[in-house]
Amino acid sequence: MAQFVRDVMTPDVAAVLPDASLVEAAQLMRAQDIGDVLVTQDGVLLGVVTDRDITLRAVADGVDPLAVSCRSVCTPEPVCVGPDDHISEAVTLMRTNAVRRLPVVENGTPVGVVSIGDLARAQEPDSALADISRAAPDSWPDVGNGGPGIV
Numbered sequence: 001m002a003q004f005v006r007d008v009m010t011p012d013v014a015a016v017l018p019d020a021s022l023v024e025a026a027q028l029m030r031a032q033d034i035g036d037v038l039v040t041q042d043g044v045l046l047g048v049v050t051d052r053d054i055t056l057r058a059v060a061d062g063v064d065p066l067a068v069s070c071r072s073v074c075t076p077e078p079v080c081v082g083p084d085d086h087i088s089e090a091v092t093l094m095r096t097n098a099v100r101r102l103p104v105v106e107n108g109t110p111v112g113v114v115s116i117g118d119l120a121r122a123q124e125p126d127s128a129l130a131d132i133s134r135a136a137p138d139s140w141p142d143v144g145n146g147g148p149g150i151v
Helices: 022-032 051-057 087-097 116-123 128-134
Strands: 036-041 044-050 101-106 109-115
Touching (some): 022 051, 036 109, 044 101, 044 109, 109 116
């Protein structure tokens, strides 16, 4: 059974520059089928922007997602974990801070992301959450074509 964050994390880091628009971040999330991107500059983690951040901190207020930067809606100085930290540390950080994803940082540089789904698959592979996390994503039709939730 996996013991360390490096054993379960997603090593590919999806990142945007602080001045990238929310549309750019959302398009990257869609292309990579992920729910967050790291906000970095010169290899340094500045924040995390999630699909929920875009929805609640921008779209819900009616702001133009092409005109708003990721820096303005991201969570700055996010809680992080190291690749050599024990999985239990990641679980504790997620529980304590009520987050579902943690950037994995080594020597100040982001090297991956660990999600609650990653931890569920590693620690309880037969759990409902692990099963859901393994499911292949559905392809979503374009909103203009009557996608889910469009009446």
